[in-house]
Structures are given as structure tokens and as C-alpha cells.
Amino acid sequence: DAGVTQSPTHLIKTRGQHVTLRCSPISGHKSVSWYQQVLGQGPQFIFQYYEKEERGRGNFPDRFSARQFPNYSSELNVNALLLGDSALYLCASSRRDRDTGELFFGEGSRLTVL
Amino acid sequence: AQSVSQHNHHVILSEAASLELGCNYSYGGTVNLFWYVQYPGQHLQLLLKYFSGDPLVKGIKGFEAEFIKSKFSFNLRKPSVQWSDTAEYFCAVNAGSGGYNKLIFGAGTRLAVHP
Numbered sequence: 001d002a003g004v005t006q007s008p009t010h011l012i013k014t015r016g017q018h019v020t021l022r023c024s025p026i027s028g029h030k031s032v033s034w035y036q037q038v039l040g041q042g043p044q045f046i047f048q049y050y051e052k053e054e055r056g057r058g059n060f061p062d063r064f065s066a067r068q069f070p071n072y073s074s075e076l077n078v079n080a081l082l083l084g085d086s087a088l089y090l091c092a093s094s095r096r097d098r099d100t101g102e103l104f105f106g107e108g109s110r111l112t113v114l
Numbered sequence: 115a116q117s118v119s120q121h122n123h124h125v126i127l128s129e130a131a132s133l134e135l136g137c138n139y140s141y142g143g144t145v146n147l148f149w150y151v152q153y154p155g156q157h158l159q160l161l162l163k164y165f166s167g168d169p170l171v172k173g174i175k176g177f178e179a180e181f182i183k184s185k186f187s188f189n190l191r192k193p194s195v196q197w198s199d200t201a202e203y204f205c206a207v208n209a210g211s212g213g214y215n216k217l218i219f220g221a222g223t224r225l226a227v228h229p
Contacts, residue, residue, distance in 0.1 A: 003157070004157075031215070041222070042118070042206075042219030043158070044219070048215060090157075090158065101210065101215045101216075102148070105158040105159075
């Protein structure tokens with residue numbers, strides 16, 4: 001079975017630009033979560049979506065937004081990019097919105113903001 | 115505030131040495147605890163998990179962890195490491211409330227195993 005897939009794998013943007021990252025969950029998984037991993041730190045929770053609704057949000061500014069589509073895939077959007085947004089963005093899927101918390105991660109999208 | 119602390123940022127061991135990585139969490143609710151591993155060039159993978167019951171849990175590749183509620187700890191152990199265990203290890207707690215998953219991760223421990 002295919003795992004969580006993310007695109008693009010790498011991208012470079014300049015300050016002030018906008019970026020869209022995409023994620024396809026494991027087949028049968030209805031929940032998608034997004035995490036930001038800055039170099040040298042553990043992943044930090046951004047959002048969780050379940051059945052196209054936002055179920056949880058981390059401590060991130062409104063420049064960060066996301067949505068989930070009927071096929072359970074998801075997009076993460078970041079507006080007005082800052083240098084500090086440079087990070088690995090991880091998508092994770094799970095079967096439900098709230099369960100034991102076992103997540104299945106993709107390989108991530110590495111964003112560099114210049 | 116909810117948090118997870120990993121005691122060691124970098125650990126260097128020789129093959130066959132024993133491993134123990136410390137993890138302490140701060141969370142007042144019912145805990146689900148995890149250790150994830152990230153091998154070089156690969157995605158985060160679940161190593162083991164604790165939900166309830168026996169506080170000593172066994173995971174893949176010979177790893178185990180012990181949940182000590184009184185100490186808010188969930189330390190990872192392996193009796194004899196191999197070169198292939200070289201990776202970054204993350205401890206995490208599920209701190210979601212109101213019906214969603216929210217994993218809080220520690221900063222990670224980079225393990226290098228020398229042949």
C-alpha cells in the first residue's frame with residue numbers, strides 16, 4: 001500500500017511569497033495533520049483536518065491555512081513567507097480524528113525561504 | 115504547558131552497547147506515548163507506543179520503553195545496539211483535547227552507532 005505522499009519534496013521561495021504544499025493520505029485514512037519541523041527541533045503541530053473540517057490548530061499565525069478535499073487529500077498554504085518559515089513540513093494521516101494518536105508520516109516538503 | 119523533554123541531544127555508542135534514551139513529559143490528561151524514529155533520508159516511523167495496560171511496551175527491532183507514571187517518564191531502551199540503529203529518535207505525547215490528535219514532540223536525540 002502507498003504511504004503518505006507529499007509534494008513538492010523541495011522548494012525555494014522568497015520572502016513575501018505564497019506557498020502551497022500538498023498531501024495525500026494513506027488509503028482509508030480520513031484525517032490529515034500538518035507539522036512543521038525546524039532544523040534541530042521536533043515536529044510542531046500546525047493543523048488537523050478530519051472529514052474536511054478543521055479539528056485542531058496549533059500556535060501558528062493566520063498566515064498558515066489548510067483545507068481538506070472530499071478525497072481526503074489536503075493542502076497547506078502559507079502566505080507572506082518569512083525567513084523563519086524555512087522548515088520541513090510534514091503531513092501525517094490517521095484513520096480518525098481522535099484515536100490513540102498513532103500517525104503515519106510522509107517524507108515531507110522542505111521549504112527554504114530566501 | 116504541555117511539553118516533552120528529551121535528555122540527550124546526541125548519543126554516540128559502539129555496536130553491542132546498551133542504549134537508554136530519556137523522555138519526560140508534562141501533561142495532565144490521559145496519555146498516549148510514542149517513540150518515533152527517523153533513519154537517515156527516511157520519514158518518521160513509529161517505533162513503539164503506550165496506550166494503557168502493561169507499562170513495559172515492546173516495539174520493533176528489539177526496542178522497548180517503560181512508562182513510569184509517577185515520574186512522568188517514558189524512557190526508550192535497547193540492550194544491544196547495531197550500526198543500523200543510527201537515526202534520530204523522537205518521544206511524543208498525544209495532547210489533543212476536544213476530539214483530535216495533537217502530538218507534542220521532544221527535540222529529538224541523534225544516535226550514532228559506530229561499528
